[in-house]
Amino acid sequence: MGRSRTYDWQDPSISASAVGQGSGLDFLREILAGRLPAPPIAATLGMDLDEVDHGHAVFSLTPGEEHYNPIGSVHGGIYATMLDSAAGCAVQSTLPQGMGYTSLDLAVKFLRPVKADMGKVRAVGSVLSSGRRTALAEARLLDEADRLLAHATSTCMLFPIPAA
Structure with a gap:
């Protein structure tokens, strides 16, 4: 018998329209406080933004079998999405x-x-380094005992957002 899972999310255009209206830190704190909706990918995966500060972001997830690949462990794409989210939001x-x-x-x-x-x-x-056009960040995936499960680096392009 198959398994199923349902979840809800809010309109992503609400948060998208707020990007650039304040600082990036203010934007992320609004999501953390629930005043702006989290992105739909967070609901899809069951991932939460737990902490944010200048140059720092933490996401968490409790892995379930819905995250599994065919060989019986969490798919690497789940790791990559979490690491990309943490590095990018940092x-x-x-x-x-x-x-x-x-x-x-x-x-x-x-x-x-x-x-x-x-x-x-x-x-x-x-964040490891930030300039006018690019930034370099890293992210570490840790278990509850702080053992390193995966590591990533990400280069991000920075750009001005046109006024609405």
Whole structure:
């Protein structure tokens, strides 16, 4: 017998229209506080933004079998999405009003398998370097004992957001 899962999300255009209206940190704090909706991918995966500060972002997820690949462990794309989110939001948290970013690349190293019975995992992102046009960030995927499960680096392009 098949399994099923249902979830809800809010209109992503609400948050998208707020990007660049304040600082990146203010924007992320509005999501964290629930005053702006989280992106639909967070609901799809069951991922939460847990912390945000200047140059720092933390996402968490409790792995389940809905995240599994055919060989019986969490799919690497789940790791990559968490790491990309943590690194990208760490960069976003440093941006002034009127600036945006997009990921140019993501290099992921998978170190340990993730299974549904291991409890919550956290992706901890931090900015390593930031310039006028690009920023470099890293993210670490950790288990509840702070063991390193995966690591990523990401280069992000920074750009002005046109006024609405």
